[in-house]
Amino acid sequence: MLLEPAEAAQALNVDERTVVRWIRKDNLPAEQIQGDYRINPVDLLEWATDRGIKVNPALYKMPDADDRPLPSLSQALEAGGIHCAFPGDDKESVLRNVVATLELPPEIDPEFILQVLLAREAMGTTAVGDGIAIPHVRNPILVQLPVPKVALSFLRRPVDFGALDGRPVQILFTIISPTIRMHLHLLSKLAYCLRDERLRGILGTQCNAEAIMAAVREIEQDIGKGGT
Helix, strand or coil: CECCCCHHHHHCCCCHHHHHHHHHCCCCCCEECCCEEEHHHHHHHHHHHHCHHHHHHHHHHCCCCCCCCCHHHHHHHHHEEEEECCCCCCHHHHHHHHHHCCCCCCCCCCCHHHHHHHHHHHHHCEEEEECCECCCCCHHHHHCCCEEEEEEEEEEEEEECCCCCCCCEEEEEECCCCCCCHHHHHHHHHHHHCCCHHHHHHCCCCCCCCHHHHHHHHHHHHHCCCCC
C-alpha cells in the first residue's frame, strides 16, 4: 500500500502542501509514479518518528493476508523482555547481543538478523533522540517469527548511533515482527507511548521492568479509550 500526499497529510495532521515540501526539502522518502508522489507507510512512520511528529495510528490498521489479532505493545515487550545493564561497546556489538536475547526459532539465522538490522542502520539512524533508538528489521517479511517481539535494553555504556540530536543512545527498543501490519502497529504504538511522560519519566531514571510494564499498559488503556 502506497499513500498519496493527501493521505500522508491526514496521517500527520498537516496540509498536503506541507507533505510535498517535506518530500522536496526534508528528505521524506517518496517515489514518483506517473509524475505523482507516492509514500511507503513504513517510510512515513519511520521519518515521522525520527522527528517526533505525531502520526495518527488509525492509518496503520492495514488490511493484511494475515488475519491474526494485533498484539498490544505490552505483549510484545513481555515476549522480547526488558534487559538491564546491557553489554556492548559499539552499535554492532550491542545489536549482536540484542539478537542473542531474542530466542529466535532454529530456522532463523541470528547472523542474518544482525546483518538486516545493520543494513537498516546504514540507511539512516534509528535513534529518535533523547538517548533512545528503535532498531528494527526494515522488511518484516524476511523474518517469519511466530510472535512479534519488542526487546527493551538499557545499555551499560552509551553508544553512538548517529542521532540527530547528537546524544549517544542508552536505551534500545528493538522490534522484530512477522508481518508489515504488525510492524507498523507496534512502531506506531511505541512512538505514541514514548511521547507520554508516564513512560519517559521511568525510562529516564531506572531500569524497572515492573514499572515500565505498568506504564505501558496504562497508556495503552488510554489509547483504547480514544486517548489518541
